[in-house]
Amino acid sequence: MMKKITVFVLFAMTAVFPAAASVPLTPVQILIDVGHGGVDSGTSYHDLFEKEINLQIAKRLYRRLSEAGYRVMLNRDRDQALSDDNQWLNNPSRHKRDLAQRKHLAKELSPQMMISLHVNWSSDQQRRGPVILYQANNQSFLLADLLQHSLNQVFGTRDEPVQGRSYYLLKHEYCPTVIVEMGFISNTRDRAFLTGPAGQKKIAQAIADAVSEYLLIAGDLQQNSSEETLLNKLRRFFHQ
Numbered sequence: 001m002m003k004k005i006t007v008f009v010l011f012a013m014t015a016v017f018p019a020a021a022s023v024p025l026t027p028v029q030i031l032i033d034v035g036h037g038g039v040d041s042g043t044s045y046h047d048l049f050e051k052e053i054n055l056q057i058a059k060r061l062y063r064r065l066s067e068a069g070y071r072v073m074l075n076r077d078r079d080q081a082l083s084d085d086n087q088w089l090n091n092p093s094r095h096k097r098d099l100a101q102r103k104h105l106a107k108e109l110s111p112q113m114m115i116s117l118h119v120n121w122s123s124d125q126q127r128r129g130p131v132i133l134y135q136a137n138n139q140s141f142l143l144a145d146l147l148q149h150s151l152n153q154v155f156g157t158r159d160e161p162v163q164g165r166s167y168y169l170l171k172h173e174y175c176p177t178v179i180v181e182m183g184f185i186s187n188t189r190d191r192a193f194l195t196g197p198a199g200q201k202k203i204a205q206a207i208a209d210a211v212s213e214y215l216l217i218a219g220d221l222q223q224n225s226s227e228e229t230l231l232n233k234l235r236r237f238f239h240q
């Protein structure tokens with residue numbers, strides 16, 4: 001179903017914006033925010049830490065996207081806290097400085113998207129599957145929707161993306177940003193999937209597929225559509 005919609009939208013975009021390919025490219029297209037690190041382990045299950053899973057899958061995703069020709073950046077490639085690098089927010093809270101560093105990197109680099117990788121936890125051990133959180137803008141929703149459906153296929157789930165109203169990392173307009181909760185560390189099936197090479201490969205591929213679909217649909221448009229959102233343009237196109 002999603003594929004059909006995507007193809008349709010793509011066709012529509014080509015018809016409306018034939019000159020999109022001539023837009024100059026930005027240095028970094030995809031900023032991968034590797035959740036947690038250093039003293040901040042994120043969620044855990046016994047001695048298994050979220051920060052490690054995030055990094056392992058981020059590296060796989062980085063490789064896949066780079067090999068596909070995209071310009072990608074990881075904000076950490078080892079077990080470190082980003083709060084130590086923070087230059088923008090003089091706040092006594094290490095957690096706040098860490099998050100500020102992640103957000104302001106997006107400001108400095110102006111990528112076409114930021115994808116923040118995380119692992120979920122629930123007291124309900126049956127709870128499983130990916131959850132994508134998006135900002136209050138259409139590009140972020142589109143990216144989240146593509147990611148959610150791509151990952152749903154891998155996990156055999158049918159969840160929909162959720163607007164992340166209270167998340168600090170999502171409260172900015174530097175670039176479309178999403179938080180990808182890749183699965184639940186508290187669920188046996190998800191945990192095996194998140195930690196094994198086969199599962200990690202599938203997750204990285206599913207994210208990479210959604211990212212390239214998003215870039216095909218919306219990537220270049222951000223450069224020249226500061227006043228109008230993508231979906232507004234689509235709406236206008238369909239109603240004219």
Ligand SMILES: [Zn+2]
Nearest residue numbers: 035042118119
């Ligand atoms: Zn997390």
